[in-house]
Amino acid sequence: MTLKKIVEILKATIVSAADSSDINIQGAYSTDLMSNVLYYHAPNSVLITSLVNPQVVQTAEIAGIKIIVFTQNKKPDKDIIELANQKKIPLLVTPFSMYIASGKLFQAGLHGIQNN
Amino acid sequence: MVTNQAIEGSFQLIGGIFENAGNASIQLKQKLTELGIKEDVVRRAAIVTFEAEMNVIIYAAAGWLRYYITPQYIKIIAEDMGPGIEDIEIAMQEGYSTAPEWIREMGWGAGMGLPNMKKNSDDFKIDSVVGEGTTVEMVINL
């Protein structure tokens, strides 16, 4: 699934400077707990979270996550955006809750991350 | 790999300061990538280092992260001056956490740190003395 499609389904706004041309998302995580993100190995994923702090971006980089979606219109501050820009990770903000955002992406055919 | 000798380095960690959390892991990750180490090993090293870093920041007053890169393996040692762990066996269980609520609200404290570290290492050793601190030693084979 492309960044463009995710933006469309989640009625999201891109808040970082994203070069999205070659992103092809194959799976999704919905969580607020960063160790959980590190527990599974699934590159080319999108992280859906309501946790807005710089460690989310750090964790995403370490885990190989390609896009971060913040739910319920929670907007990252400019430090977080700056960090994400450095790491070339697009940040999206969706008005939907994690449950609804997950539901919509799942319905559109995106899979969850399985235990490895 | 681009070296025949051991490369070593270290990071000092200050407890309670979350702004820097992840910096040591990311610097190490960059270094390993520059050395041409394969991606899976780099990822695992970054994860164990990050989790170790978070444990020191969450629980300890201060700590150190030391790394040794040889042609055969990467060894990462995280040593802290923290509260120590009373029962290591329980602490190693997935989901077991002693983290206070405010830590959970920051996205940590789900009890996955030590299990994640063990899972991503080829060799994992942990020693702890209550009231003095904890040392975790991890080896990832190249």
Added chain:
Amino acid sequence: MKLLDFVKVLSLDVKSYSDGLQQDVTGGYASDLLSDVLANSKKGAIWITLQTHQNIVAVANVKGLAGIIIVGGREPQKDTLDKAEAEKITIMTTSMSAFETAGKIYQLLK
């Protein structure tokens, strides 16, 4: 739909207070942050989370949630289950991820 319907369709394991399976489900809420659940969840929702510690019981109780699904194959801690029985909160588990669990519940409720 009742909680029991979700248990059947999604093959959830029921870990506490099975009497609660007769409740009606109004929606879903996925979050691992207790303050967020306290602020934003709605009565009658199924709560999807990875958290296993006993504080989740009080939150579910206070908000009148239909039940809690602990995902990712995680097991609730013993004192969590004891508290859940005492406070009449139904806890279920699944090996599915939060994303998948939310996705399937969302589809069932549409």
